[in-house]
Amino acid sequence: MNYNRRLILENGEEYPGFGFGSDSDKVCEIVFNTSMVGYQEILSDPSYTYQAVVMTYPLIGNYGMADEDYETETPTIGALVVREYNDEPSNFRSRKTLDMVMKQYDIPGIYGIDTRKLNRRIRDFGSMKALITSADTTLEEGLKILSETDIPKDAVSKVSRKSIAFYPATEFPTGQNFHVVAIDCGMKQNIVRSMNRRGIHVTVVPWNTKPEQIAPLHPDGIFISNGPGDPTDVPEVIKTVQSLIGKVPIFGICLGHQILSLAYGAKTYKLKFGHRGGNHPVKNLKNNRIEITSQNHSYAVEDASVEGTPLQVTHINLLDKTIEGVECEADLAFSVQYHPESAPGPQDSAYLFDEFIDNMLSFKNKSLNNK
Numbered sequence: 001m002n003y004n005r006r007l008i009l010e011n012g013e014e015y016p017g018f019g020f021g022s023d024s025d026k027v028c029e030i031v032f033n034t035s036m037v038g039y040q041e042i043l044s045d046p047s048y049t050y051q052a053v054v055m056t057y058p059l060i061g062n063y064g065m066a067d068e069d070y071e072t073e074t075p076t077i078g079a080l081v082v083r084e085y086n087d088e089p090s091n092f093r094s095r096k097t098l099d100m101v102m103k104q105y106d107i108p109g110i111y112g113i114d115t116r117k118l119n120r121r122i123r124d125f126g127s128m129k130a131l132i133t134s135a136d137t138t139l140e141e142g143l144k145i146l147s148e149t150d151i152p153k154d155a156v157s158k159v160s161r162k163s164i165a166f167y168p169a170t171e172f173p174t175g176q177n178f179h180v181v182a183i184d185c186g187m188k189q190n191i192v193r194s195m196n197r198r199g200i201h202v203t204v205v206p207w208n209t210k211p212e213q214i215a216p217l218h219p220d221g222i223f224i225s226n227g228p229g230d231p232t233d234v235p236e237v238i239k240t241v242q243s244l245i246g247k248v249p250i251f252g253i254c255l256g257h258q259i260l261s262l263a264y265g266a267k268t269y270k271l272k273f274g275h276r277g278g279n280h281p282v283k284n285l286k287n288n289r290i291e292i293t294s295q296n297h298s299y300a301v302e303d304a305s306v307e308g309t310p311l312q313v314t315h316i317n318l319l320d321k322t323i324e325g326v327e328c329e330a331d332l333a334f335s336v337q338y339h340p341e342s343a344p345g346p347q348d349s350a351y352l353f354d355e356f357i358d359n360m361l362s363f364k365n366k367s368l369n370n371k
Contacts, residue, residue, distance in 0.1 A: 003135045005110045007052075007081065007118075008142035010129040015118060020061075020085050021102025021109035025137075027149040028052035028078030030130035031298070032119045034277030038344025039098065043080065043107070044071040046159035046186030047254065047296050049228040050151050052079035052130050053276075056119055060111075062086040064094025065101050071188040071343060075105045076159050079132050081118070085111035108132045126272040127298065155228035156237075156255075159186040160207035167192050172199035178360050181205055181219035183237060185255050186227030190343035194353050195223075208236050211243040220360045221249040224256030226339065231258035231268055231299060238262050245331050249359040251352070252335035254297050260335040261326055267305035271322070274298040275337075278345035281318040282338060284325075290318070293338035294345025300337065301326065332359040 003016035032054040039060050060082040087097050102109055110132055131142050161184050179201045192202050203217055222244050241263040252260040258268050275295040282293045301323045315325030327334035340349035
């Protein structure tokens with residue numbers, strides 16, 4: 001076959017294939033996602049910055065790209081690796097092909113490789129650096145590029161918005177009128193939609209916004225968003241959250257969960273190959289129910305480090321027993337490692353936004369009673 005692209009792993013393995021999207025060369029951290037649908041949301045999820053995502057589902061591109069389904073205006077994913085690419089989508093909502101969008105945002109793709117073998121390698125040996133390049137690049141040249149290229153650690157600052165934005169709610173199903181300040185570490189747009197649908201006005205602020213800049217916004221609650229990379233790379237956000245604990249209810253997801261845990265004194269560590277997909281079973285320890293969740297992260301909260309902090313573990317992953325949720329009831333602060341807003345994924349955990357509303361209502365009533 002006349003392969004025109006090549007995927008080279010830092011362990012010396014190489015996979016010839018065919019290119020789609022941008023024809024640029026990229027060095028990324030290679031990871032895999034087990035979702036069967038939702039490649040547009042995955043492509044536009046800021047949490048995949050600097051990562052090449054291998055899709056375990058074999059056919060990608062068949063329903064095109066819809067204008068309403070992006071999770072960010074400017075996708076920053078590193079690359080996309082698939083078994084079979086379809087460039088003739090059948091979907092009345094589609095406005096562009098996946099190939100067209102990836103060319104627009106300089107995102108390289110490769111297809112025609114054995115993704116089952118590749119995913120087994122990632123599962124067995126862990127996430128690693130990978131190079132997507134021309135088929136003419138030799139293995140020796142590729143390994144030299146990989147050894148000389150580091151994955152940047154500025155992912156949050158790269159994807160976070162640079163100015164404050166306000167998203168008003170237009171309906172108020174609970175009869176309440178709350179205002180939440182969301183710290184944008186790489187926030188998915190469906191988080192805003194999920195809160196707006198519940199009657200919450202959302203002000204989204206850049207990742208490095210200081211507490212004294214948040215206070216004049218008079219929030220009823222603070223939300224810490226998802227985002228890419230290592231949570232210890234953003235000590236500014238951890239410090240901001242520390243200063244807000246106890247002053248207002250706090251809700252964090254994904255990277256926000258790790259940041260809240262670090263703010264309380266817990267520690268985090270990098271998983272072997274992370275959790276990415278829409279089928280992860282999580283047990284809610286408060287009611288013993290099992291939730292099927294959408295996940296996308298490389299780091300987790302260290303179990304032993306939670307002991308001695310004011311946090312209680314509320315959720316665990318049933319696949320590997322990692323911590324999936326914590327809370328400090330006294331401070332009305334809680335977080336989960338997964339994505340209750342989904343997009344894509346199951347809706348089992350959407351109730352967490354309602355719990356956030358309950359916490360804000362309790363805090364407001366307590367404040368009124370103390371006056």
